Amino acid sequence: MKVVIIGGGIGGLTLANYLHNNNVEVVVNERAVGSKGGGHAFLMHTDGLAILRELIAATETKLPGKGVDKFSLKRPDGDEVQCVQLDNWRCIKRTDLTRFLYDFLPAGQVKDNREFSHFIREEGKVVAAAFLNGDVEYGDIFVGADGGFSKVRQAIFGPVEFQPGRVKEIVGIAYNAELAQSNIGVFNKFQRNTSGLAFGMIPTSEQELVWFMQYDPAISDVEDGDSGKLQVFCNTLLQSFPAEVHQVLNSNDFSTSYIWNTRDFDVLPAFSDDNVVLIGDAAHLALPFTSAGTTNAMVDAKVLATKLLATNSYAEAFSEYYNLRSAEVVEHLHLGRGLRDLFLDPLGHDDEEFPIPLIDDKVRKVNPQLKKPVEIVYFTDPICSTCWIIQPLIRKLKLEYGAYINLRYVMGGLLPSWEAYTKGKIQKPSDAAEHWEEAGAQHEMPMDGDVWLEDPLSSSYPPSIAFKAAQLQDPDKAVSFLRRIQEMVFLEKKNIIKWEFLKQAAFDNGLDSARLYRDYEGKAVELFKEDLELVKQRGVVSFPTLFFSDGVSEPVMVKGVQPYEVLERLILDIVPDAQKLQIDTDARSLFTHFPTMTDKEFVTLSNLSREEAADMLNSLHGEGSIEKYASKNGMIWISKFDCLNCI
Structure with missing residues (x-):
């Protein structure tokens, strides 16, 4: 042939x-x-x-090319409306x-x-x-x-x-080392929300950037072939755009640029x-x-x-x-x-309606959540130590019975403020520090109580509201976001009230941090209030509290840390013929599902003894398959495997 x-x-x-x-x-x-x-x-x-x-x-x-790990969409006045981490993109x-x-x-x-x-x-x-x-x-x-x-x-x-595309695009390559180096890995786009005009730029090396200007020729147009007129046209049309846009244009050789008539x-x-x-x-x-x-x-x-x-x-x-x-x-x-x-025609559309101009995000199907026979309403809180302790059980439940359960997260509002906190023996941050140390040792889940001595949180409301903001974007990523801020506070001693940490957690999990902040200041506040109202309606007074229901009968309430068999039994009571999925206990498979795991989580999911699990984790670390973060009271292991089905 x-x-x-x-x-x-x-x-x-x-x-x-x-x-x-x-x-x-x-x-x-x-x-x-x-x-x-x-x-x-x-x-x-x-x-x-x-x-x-x-x-x-x-x-x-x-x-060839340079990796691109961030997309930032701004308005011509510099106001950032989207900021999203990108995974596995390259400009070539x-x-x-x-x-x-x-x-x-x-x-x-x-x-x-x-x-x-x-x-x-x-x-x-x-x-x-x-x-x-x-x-x-x-x-x-x-x-x-x-x-x-x-x-x-x-x-x-x-x-x-x-079919005429009705949009024209001018493209070029500019040589500006200062701009290229300060924007390495970033796809910047400036776009009007009143008419069809946008400018984008991406570094292709430490010296050069590729740029484009998309425009509606009904606004204004220019004949191709005259580099001088093309330069004047771009500068005039983008007159109100930020200084870095004009720095790119001034660094460009317009004799090598051209107009693309899309179709x-x-x-x-x-x-x-x-x-x-x-x-x-x-x-x-x-x-x-x-x-x-x-x-x-x-x-x-x-x-x-x-x-x-x-x-x-x-x-x-x-x-x-x-x-x-x-x-x-x-x-x-x-x-x-x-x-x-x-x-x-961007008028009348919210900022959230402007999709990231990258195909994998735009064609991703958002399938409606399938109706499953078991509804679990999980009342939790980002700083609840017991909610952290039951993570191994929640993860095992998802793997073995995920086909039967819908798990709904509700923020419980554990700590409105220290003045308003009246539960149990914990009355001040130092009490929380002591409790974390004791509870972590007892349940073998690492927690560093020193955060309460070094940079104590004044409330759990801000990270709870941030979680609700994350849910508005993507319910699955919101769960990953919650996990990340738990790791920050329990292991890394980070005060997750601070926006810098919430923003980083959003960015780490593929959420739009600019949108998250808008929702955090707006819509998410009302959603959090709805969660607090549900706490009152259900009579929840401690966390975690889980309600198991078939959607018809009265829900069954479970409080605190329970043996796994108790949770399993509640599912089987609702679905007697439920078949437990046999977990693939291979380390690569487990880390594909959960990109970070504590020792206790790996032991619970792998069915290995603590000694066998330790040997396996140290071996994987030695060969470079996983990394580790050592907190004062234990490790968390971080996957370097491809995370294909993370949940």
């Missing part, structure tokens, strides 16, 4: 690498002369990076990635100065591709990877009807015709708001190569390739159009 690829861009080169690595004869035909790819830069996420890592697995080659210059892929192929496998002209057919079947320079390349399968204006697509399907077309009914198949923008062109074009081309290449190698015929491979890719492409297409409409 010989595969002829028409187009030496990233999609075509990725496919060529996969096929070459599997001993398939392949020739890449690139229209440019001596070119290693045009364009400026783009963002790439997990799917694309995984493909690159797979291609270089047996080498010591480093990935197109020329760097093209060269990177090109260098893995044998010399002569990419032939340049070959602009596609037409196909040569014998008995109706394509047998060769002819190029404008007179060259002809024979083969068995032909792949159109020649971009959005694909001549290969036109040759097999005729012209497509392009797309409806998804094709097929990506192939007989032995000719399309990948990347040739197959499906979407608007740039999804930041997915390059990654989609690479995923196309991998899927197509995999199917060609695994199926009995190219017809079967092409059919399976289309079935796998077309549904996701349709989502991206409609998503891009929706984001465009929001960009052009």
Whole structure:
């Protein structure tokens, strides 16, 4: 089998690498002369990076580009409306990635100065591709990877009807070491909330930044081709934007910048015709708001190569390739159009409605919570020591009976203030310090009571309100947020009333800290009051308190630390035939679910003795699979495994 690829861009080169690595004869035909790819830069996420890592697995080659771990959306006046930690994103210059892929192929496998002209057919079947320079390349399968204006697509399907994107984008690369170094790892975007105008910038190295300006040409426009007019146009349109925006523009060579007239077309009914198949923008062109074009081309290449190698015929491979890719492409297409409409008409939309312009966040499905037979209402508090002590049991319950339970977290308001606290023997911070030390030792869960002596909390209300704010964004991430602030206060002696720690916990768990602060000051306060009212209605006087219910009968109340068998029995009383899931006790599996664990938690979930668990954890630490944080009274172990299903 010989595969002829028409187009030496990233999609075509990725496919060529996969096929070459599997001993398939392949020739890449690139229209440019001596070119290693045009364009400026783009963002790439997990799917694309995984493909690159797979291609270089047996080498010591480093990935091109710079990691991007933070997205910040601001208004032109500098007001930050979103601040979110990003996971596994990278900004890569197109020329760097093209060269990177090109260098893995044998010399002569990419032939340049070959602009596609037409196909040569014998008995109706394509047998060769002819190029404008007179060259002809024979083969068995032909792949159109020649971009959005694909001549290969036109040759097999005729012209497509392009839909105007109604948004233009000017892109460039600026050289400004001071700005690049101060913004390493940050995707900054400034966007109006009154009309369609935005400016974004991302460092690609310690000296340069890629930037873009998206604008509605109905506001104002400029002809392409005159660098002086282009510079004046950008500075004028962005006149009210912050100083760093103009620093970028003043550091830019506008002779290398250009205007991109965005457009797309409806998804094709097929990506192939007989032995000719399309990948990347040739197959499906979407608007740039999804930041997915390059990654989609690479995923196309991998899927197509995999199917060609695994199926009995190219017809079967092409059919399976289309079935796998077309549904996701349709989502991206409609998503891009929706984001465009929001960009052009932002009035009347809250700040929370402006999505992060990165595809994995926007296409993530938020499935409605399934109705499960057991409802557990969990009254807790971020600084409740007993709520910390029962963490191993709560985690085990989630793993073994998660298919049957909905666990609802309610903030109980343990400490309104020291003046208003009248429960038990604890009357002042030093009493809490002593209690934590004793309770931690008794239940083998590390707690450092010195926080109450060194930087005592005056109330548990602020972190409780912050949890309610986190729930407004993402209920699952809110639980991770709660766990993180518990670790901060119980192990790291951090006063989690302070916004700096709440902000960091939000950022660590993928929450938008700017939105969290707005909700913390607003909507979350009322939600916390509703929780306090529920505490009164249920007669809850201590924490933790759990109510088990089938939604019909009177709930059963459980207080404090109980043996695991008691909690298990309550579930089986409601669902007698409930099947306990057998936990995969392999350390990698456990750390995939729970990225941090104390010794007690690992013992509880792994079913190892304390001695066996200690040996296992120390061994994992020694090989670099986990890290540890040593508090005064014990360890917490931090996973370095990939966290795929963290709960």
